[in-house]
Amino acid sequence: MDSECKEVAQVAVVMVPLPAQGHLNQLLHLSRHVSSYNIPVHFVGTTMHNRQAKARVQGWDLSATTNIHFHDFPTPPFHSPPPDPNATYKFPSQIIPAFHASMHLRVPVYAFVNELTSTARRIAVIYDSMMAYVVQDIHSITNVESYCFNSISAFCIYAYYWEATGKSAVSTEAEILKELPSPEGCVPPEVSKFTKLQVEAKISSSGDLYNSNRLIEELYLDLLAKEKTTGTDKVWAVGPFNPVVIPEKRDLNSHKNCLEWLDKQPQNSVIFVSFGSSSTFSNEQIKELALGLEQSEQKFIWVLRDADKGDISDGEVRRVPLPEGFEKRVEGRGLVVRDWAPQLKILGHPFTGGFISHCGWNSCIESISMGVPIAAWPVHSDQPRNAVLITKVLKIGLEVRDWAHSEELVSPAVVEKAVRRLMDSAEGEEIRKRAAELGDAVKQSVMDGGGTRKEMDSFIAHITRQISPSQI
Numbered sequence: 475m476d477s478e479c480k481e482v483a484q485v486a487v488v489m490v491p492l493p494a495q496g497h498l499n500q501l502l503h504l505s506r507h508v509s510s511y512n513i514p515v516h517f518v519g520t521t522m523h524n525r526q527a528k529a530r531v532q533g534w535d536l537s538a539t540t541n542i543h544f545h546d547f548p549t550p551p552f553h554s555p556p557p558d559p560n561a562t563y564k565f566p567s568q569i570i571p572a573f574h575a576s577m578h579l580r581v582p583v584y585a586f587v588n589e590l591t592s593t594a595r596r597i598a599v600i601y602d603s604m605m606a607y608v609v610q611d612i613h614s615i616t617n618v619e620s621y622c623f624n625s626i627s628a629f630c631i632y633a634y635y636w637e638a639t640g641k642s643a644v645s646t647e648a649e650i651l652k653e654l655p656s657p658e659g660c661v662p663p664e665v666s667k668f669t670k671l672q673v674e675a676k677i678s679s680s681g682d683l684y685n686s687n688r689l690i691e692e693l694y695l696d697l698l699a700k701e702k703t704t705g706t707d708k709v710w711a712v713g714p715f716n717p718v719v720i721p722e723k724r725d726l727n728s729h730k731n732c733l734e735w736l737d738k739q740p741q742n743s744v745i746f747v748s749f750g751s752s753s754t755f756s757n758e759q760i761k762e763l764a765l766g767l768e769q770s771e772q773k774f775i776w777v778l779r780d781a782d783k784g785d786i787s788d789g790e791v792r793r794v795p796l797p798e799g800f801e802k803r804v805e806g807r808g809l810v811v812r813d814w815a816p817q818l819k820i821l822g823h824p825f826t827g828g829f830i831s832h833c834g835w836n837s838c839i840e841s842i843s844m845g846v847p848i849a850a851w852p853v854h855s856d857q858p859r860n861a862v863l864i865t866k867v868l869k870i871g872l873e874v875r876d877w878a879h880s881e882e883l884v885s886p887a888v889v890e891k892a893v894r895r896l897m898d899s900a901e902g903e904e905i906r907k908r909a910a911e912l913g914d915a916v917k918q919s920v921m922d923g924g925g926t927r928k929e930m931d932s933f934i935a936h937i938t939r940q941i942s943p944s945q946i
Contacts, residue, residue, distance in 0.1 A: 486594035490601035493523040495751035496836045503715035509541035521546035532818040533717035547582040549575040554785040557754040563662040565854040566752040572784030598937040606675040622679040626856040628694040635703040655858045655877035681708030710933040714843040718917045720822040742827030748777040749832040753853045766889020772897045774808045777815040828896045833860040845913020847905045870909040
């Protein structure tokens with residue numbers, strides 16, 4: 475254990491993330507918030523995934539934060555195949571072996587938390603809901619509490635609960651639940667089995683945390699608390715976890731060309747195209763998307779990279795061919811980025827006016843916080859339902875195509891139409907205006923005196939509440 479942690483603290487926090495980028499990223503951002511209250515935070519995981527989390531952090535300087543401590547634990551070797559662009563299920567099955575390897579963290583995490591009791595009078599373990607198996611033993615340790623972090627939207631979690639419990643009558647405000655797309659085809663059977671293992675671990679949490687905001691989904695947060703859908707009525711919406719103000723200072727050696735190109739464009743003129751770290755398209759779909767972007771005649775930045783493997787440092791990365799002459803024809807109007815891109819900086823740039831997104835919750839919450847409207851193109855998991863939240867509930871985006879046709883190729887004409895609607899129409903301007911207004915309100919909520927800041931203060935007050943004499 476780090477020598478600087480030896481001094482006895484009133485409270486220490488242990489973060490236990492799932493080893494997938496969207497999950498690692500959210501809990502690392504949350505670590506920054508918790509550590510700002512002068513609370514030591516211990517981020518535990520495999521060596522390779524801790525390294526991945528640190529390498530990809532955006533919007534703040536991890537090296538300047540002295541109160542976050544990483545703890546690397548070994549896991550057995552696991553298979554790390556490349557993503558299959560032609561798979562039936564679009565879920566990134568290539569990372570499932572990493573999920574199963576992470577279950578071997580159960581013993582070392584228990585031992586670590588037990589050891590930590592010598593340096594903290596109370597320990598709050600914040601674990602990803604998909605890591606319940608790993609932390610199931612910690613309640614046998616004195617003065618340890620656990621808090622479940624839900625990496626998807628409250629809207630999605632309540633929708634799953636509502637369906638599982640028989641689709642009871644809902645209020646007028648929640649009528650949209652009746653229009654949700656079927657979860658069929660969203661995840662492969664092996665993911666359902668892994669999820670079942672987490673549910674069977676039966677962790678009794680002291681509360682639930684969400685990377686969300688009451689301005690975004692207050693109704694569903696209240697329903698979750700009221701009906702104790704996850705076993706607790708203590709619900710804290712303390713998002714967005716990501717920084718909402720991006721520092722002006724830039725690393726000149728990192729993504730210089732991308733940001734310099736963006737600096738030269740007119741305000742709100744560029745659509746950002748990115749499908750996150752877990753989506754893989756076939757060569758044919760990428761060709762159709764390229765032609766659609768070209769035909770739209772709109773400015774764009776397109777992050778064209780394959781989905782992550784379980785071990786992102788392992789082996790070759792597929793380089794997808796683009797239509798012959800495409801990059802030459804769109805030169806000056808479009809930019810293709812083939813490596814990891816600074817998504818927060820791009821979304822936070824005043825010249826970015828839209829976002830073609832898979833609607834992973836990370837990307838949704840980042841786009842909302844930056845006031846950027848979304849052209850929704852869901853691919854798997856919770857994404858089709860997040861798309862409904864974005865387009866039909868919040869009305870800060872539009873569909874590229876609906877989930878009922880998810881097995882079909884999205885044609886150049888469909889891409890062109892969606893891009894033009896968002897970037898070059900009166901409808902798009904209205905959507906952009908609503909997105910900007912919601913983004914401004916969300917930014918204000920995390921400032922001193924704002925609703926989210928008060929909610930974060932409430933959570934910190936809860937885990938640092940009066941220590942009883944028997945604990946001293």
